[in-house]
Amino acid sequence: MRNNGKFKKILRAVFAAALAVVLLAGCGEKAEDASPQEGLSQFENAKLGVVTGSLYDGYSRELFPQAEISMFNNFADVLGALKQGKVDGTMLDRPNFNAVKRTESGLSCMPVPGYSVEIGFGFQKNEEGDRLCGQMNGFLAELEETRTLGTLLEKWYGETEPSENIPFGELPGSYPTLNVSLDMTRKPFVYMYNGEPVGFEAEVLFRFCEKYHYNIKYTNGSFATDGLAGLAGGKYDMVCAGLYMTDERKESVNFSDPYMKADVVMAVYEGGGGFFASIGESFEKTFVREGRWKLILQGIGTTLLISFSAMAGGTLLGFLLYLASRSKYKIPSKIAQGFAKVYSKLVEGMPVLVVLMILFYVVFGNTDLSGLAVAVIGFILTFGSFVYGQLKLTVEGVDKGQTEAAYALGYGRNRTFFRIVLPQAMKMFIPAYSAEAVGLVKATSVVGYIAVSDLTKVGDIIRSNTYEAFFPLFAIAVIYFLLTWGISVLFGLLARKTDPRRRNRRKALVQGGEK
Amino acid sequence: MIRIEHLRKEYGNVTPLKDVTVTIERGDVISVIGPSGTGKSTFIRCLNLLETPTSGDIWVDGVRITDKKCNINAVRRKMGMVFQSFNLFQHMNVIENIMAAPVDLLKTPRREAYEEGMRLLRAVGLADKAENFPDELSGGQKQRVAIARTLAMKPEIILFDEPTSALDPTMVGEVQAVIRDLARQGLTMVIVTHEMHFAREIANRVFYMDEGGIYEEGTPQEIFDHPKREKTVRFIKRVKVFETDITSGNFDFIGFNTRLEEFGRRSGISQRTIYRAQTVFEELCVQIILPALGEPFALNVSVGYSQDEETATMQIRYGGEAFDPTTSDNFLSLRLAENAAQSIEYAAAGEDGFTNLVTVKIK
Numbered sequence: 001m002r003n004n005g006k007f008k009k010i011l012r013a014v015f016a017a018a019l020a021v022v023l024l025a026g027c028g029e030k031a032e033d034a035s036p037q038e039g040l041s042q043f044e045n046a047k048l049g050v051v052t053g054s055l056y057d058g059y060s061r062e063l064f065p066q067a068e069i070s071m072f073n074n075f076a077d078v079l080g081a082l083k084q085g086k087v088d089g090t091m092l093d094r095p096n097f098n099a100v101k102r103t104e105s106g107l108s109c110m111p112v113p114g115y116s117v118e119i120g121f122g123f124q125k126n127e128e129g130d131r132l133c134g135q136m137n138g139f140l141a142e143l144e145e146t147r148t149l150g151t152l153l154e155k156w157y158g159e160t161e162p163s164e165n166i167p168f169g170e171l172p173g174s175y176p177t178l179n180v181s182l183d184m185t186r187k188p189f190v191y192m193y194n195g196e197p198v199g200f201e202a203e204v205l206f207r208f209c210e211k212y213h214y215n216i217k218y219t220n221g222s223f224a225t226d227g228l229a230g231l232a233g234g235k236y237d238m239v240c241a242g243l244y245m246t247d248e249r250k251e252s253v254n255f256s257d258p259y260m261k262a263d264v265v266m267a268v269y270e271g272g273g274g275f276f277a278s279i280g281e282s283f284e285k286t287f288v289r290e291g292r293w294k295l296i297l298q299g300i301g302t303t304l305l306i307s308f309s310a311m312a313g314g315t316l317l318g319f320l321l322y323l324a325s326r327s328k329y330k331i332p333s334k335i336a337q338g339f340a341k342v343y344s345k346l347v348e349g350m351p352v353l354v355v356l357m358i359l360f361y362v363v364f365g366n367t368d369l370s371g372l373a374v375a376v377i378g379f380i381l382t383f384g385s386f387v388y389g390q391l392k393l394t395v396e397g398v399d400k401g402q403t404e405a406a407y408a409l410g411y412g413r414n415r416t417f418f419r420i421v422l423p424q425a426m427k428m429f430i431p432a433y434s435a436e437a438v439g440l441v442k443a444t445s446v447v448g449y450i451a452v453s454d455l456t457k458v459g460d461i462i463r464s465n466t467y468e469a470f471f472p473l474f475a476i477a478v479i480y481f482l483l484t485w486g487i488s489v490l491f492g493l494l495a496r497k498t499d500p501r502r503r504n505r506r507k508a509l510v511q512g513g514e515k
Numbered sequence: 516m517i518r519i520e521h522l523r524k525e526y527g528n529v530t531p532l533k534d535v536t537v538t539i540e541r542g543d544v545i546s547v548i549g550p551s552g553t554g555k556s557t558f559i560r561c562l563n564l565l566e567t568p569t570s571g572d573i574w575v576d577g578v579r580i581t582d583k584k585c586n587i588n589a590v591r592r593k594m595g596m597v598f599q600s601f602n603l604f605q606h607m608n609v610i611e612n613i614m615a616a617p618v619d620l621l622k623t624p625r626r627e628a629y630e631e632g633m634r635l636l637r638a639v640g641l642a643d644k645a646e647n648f649p650d651e652l653s654g655g656q657k658q659r660v661a662i663a664r665t666l667a668m669k670p671e672i673i674l675f676d677e678p679t680s681a682l683d684p685t686m687v688g689e690v691q692a693v694i695r696d697l698a699r700q701g702l703t704m705v706i707v708t709h710e711m712h713f714a715r716e717i718a719n720r721v722f723y724m725d726e727g728g729i730y731e732e733g734t735p736q737e738i739f740d741h742p743k744r745e746k747t748v749r750f751i752k753r754v755k756v757f758e759t760d761i762t763s764g765n766f767d768f769i770g771f772n773t774r775l776e777e778f779g780r781r782s783g784i785s786q787r788t789i790y791r792a793q794t795v796f797e798e799l800c801v802q803i804i805l806p807a808l809g810e811p812f813a814l815n816v817s818v819g820y821s822q823d824e825e826t827a828t829m830q831i832r833y834g835g836e837a838f839d840p841t842t843s844d845n846f847l848s849l850r851l852a853e854n855a856a857q858s859i860e861y862a863a864a865g866e867d868g869f870t871n872l873v874t875v876k877i878k
Contacts, residue, residue: 408598
């Protein structure tokens with residue numbers, strides 16, 4: 001153990017020295033010329049960060065079999081880990097590196113000779129896909145001919161941020177619609193600026209549609225978790241995500257001709273002034289620049305929309321199911337009970353994320369239903385199951401004598417339930433409901449997986465633009481906290497309002513006197 | 516007013532009510548008494564269908580409520596019930612508890628219901644508790660509110676299911692006073708109770724329930740002063756009984772004595788009386804009767820103790836030819852038995868296959 005620790009220390013020292021050299025040399029031809037193999041050899045036992053499912057997972061294992069590989073969800077997380085020293089390096093393509101380097105001066109790279117990636121657009125593997133792919137290939141060839149392609153590549157993949165960003169303009173609504181999955185965490189291929197998709201691929205897509213008369217309906221989602229699956233499932237006609245054309249992907253994706261062949265580089269980070277160096281700047285980047293606060297507001301809106309729709313729908317569903325299950329008619333009540341049993345067991349036994357993905361890709365895979373609608377449906381199902389179970393529990397918790405007393409006075413079944421039993425069950429029901437509602441708001445943070453831009457997803461998008469790993473996370477956490485706190489305060493008020501003890505005791509008197 | 520015919524109620528393997536046929540007249544105040552677990556509560560709860568009878572019919576005011584098409588809610592509105600555990604609505608205060616049913620079910624205007632509720636509260640002496648919640652009241656107060664709540668529906672019949680059993684002894688009186696008051700107003704009432712003095716003074720008819728039905732029925736005088744049937748007698752005189760069948764000569768006599776002692780301790784019988792009972796058993800039963808018994812062997816010994824009269828009686832039943840043990844030539848044993856007894860009576864008659872009966876009053 002101790003030897004190992006020592007060894008690591010030495011390694012780090014060597015690594016730091018090498019970094020210094022690299023930094024001095026910059027990441028240009030010189031470094032490449034010096035001795036690239038020597039530079040890369042430091043990574044043999046290092047920790048490398050890769051994005052889950054990316055090509056670099058394989059490359060890293062191939063080049064550095066001894067290295068420890070850590071998987072991350074997107075590049076912003078890899079960069080965060082890199083800046084924090086959790087990983088020592090990460091491989092990426094040159095355009096991506098250039099884009100990151102624009103804002104991260106502490107970043108430097110060394111080439112990985114012999115490795116390069118071809119990048120292109122993805123289409124469906126069927127006739128329609130062939131047709132679109134053919135059109136795109138023609139279009140790319142035309143761009144090449146008119147030398148526009150080079151200009152565009154220069155513009156988006158150069159070392160300076162493009163000064164003029166081209167958001168999608170208006171395309172006539174009468175054109176047939178292309179369903180396109182855009183992975184906006186893939187700067188500079190496609191990303192978000194001022195709430196609009198931009199980037200090389202976005203611009204090519206827009207020009208393509210303008211020329212071939214298509215309308216664009218885009219969905220923002222990770223290509224790894226959503227885009228490629230949606231393409232295979234027929235949800236999307238096309239995926240723009242700076243896709244690498246690997247042999248494996250070629251089996252299920254119809255790729256356009258590669259519009260570029262990019263070098264692979266190994267990026268390292270040399271401490272550029274701590275993570276909390278400038279909270280003011282972080283704040284400006286996360287909230288103010290490009291009007292990102294609007295994006296965050298939209299995210300909050302989406303999160304709340306899903307949460308409250310699920311609460312309303314789930315409460316209704318749970319309630320109706322419960323009422324049906326205690327119906328005095330034998331057959332409907334037996335059916336409702338059986339259904340509720342199976343349904344709540346199923347929902348309780350599966351992670352909500354899995355339920356959502358099954359709904360999105362399988363159940364509603366061939367429909368036009370948006371991710372938002374599917375998210376609402378999914379959470380209605382989970383919340384409904386809770387409401388049903390909790391109602392059953394709390395209603396059964398009310399003393400049977402209460403029901404008997406009501407019956408003996410001449411109350412019917414329904415009136416007894418609504419007038420006598422339910423108000424007493426509510427006392428136990430509301431606190432549990434409140435806790436579940438808070439849990440629901442937090443649980444909705446997974447909807448990014450089915451291409452919904454909720455608060456969490458918006459945070460990811462911002463992070464992949466700003467490469468601020470931490471500030472947006474904290475900001476989002478604080479927003480979630482405020483949202484859930486607000487909800488529990490709301491339910492606290494409701495609980496107090498419905499507590500008979502806190503109500504005006506003279507109510508009966510006053511009302512008696514008024515009429 | 517209420518006619519019950521061949522009422523039967525079964526729960527799984529228990530049948531608390533086997534066959535009950537009885538008629539309750541308007542203005543009757545009926546006390547239902549009997550040992551625990553003899554179906555008293557089941558009986559009264561069948562009357563408003565809180566328990567669904569297994570078979571049999573009940574008519575209330577000419578309406579057959581056991582008919583599936585009968586609107587039981589309408590019948591229940593004129594048939595109130597007071598429970599052992601009060602069952603006040605926990606989420607309403609006292610006056611709301613009382614107003615709820617008239618306002619919800621009879622569409623009584625709130626103001627009227629309120630005034631009537633306050634009048635009833637005054638009648639049960641709780642007008643100052645109108646705005647309290649049930650759990651702020653004592654048991655006796657809760658039960659008085661429950662009675663007021665029942666009265667608010669202006670019922671013609673009130674069923675009381677052990678109304679004072681859950682109360683502290685100090686609070687029994689206040690509730691009984693309220694019920695007594697109602698009896699004077701001529702309401703038809705059925706009261707299940709364990710309070711014998713109360714049962715006797717309030718009722719014009721008493722049902723003694725046992726063996727799955729109304730075992731004996733009569734006026735309070737008939738039931739309490741001159742009960743006719745054996746179990747009624749035992750119950751009224753608060754007689755505790757210890758009974759054993761002896762099926763062979765190899766009977767465990769020492770074990771019998773030990774159990775008799777235990778029974779004496781539990782029933783509050785003095786040690787001396789038990790000792791004398793043991794002497795009578797040994798001398799009379801073991802020494803004199805047992806040797807005279809032939810096949811088939813049939814011997815039954817029971818010891819009864821009346822808590823009211825503080826007397827113990829031993830009954831020895833046996834089969835075979837008529838044999839009077841007082842004529843035995845075992846003078847020593849007979850003398851010892853006679854010394855322990857106040858009186859020894861023999862009869863050459865019996866029931867259930869026994870042909871001889873010896874009744875011994877223990878000193």
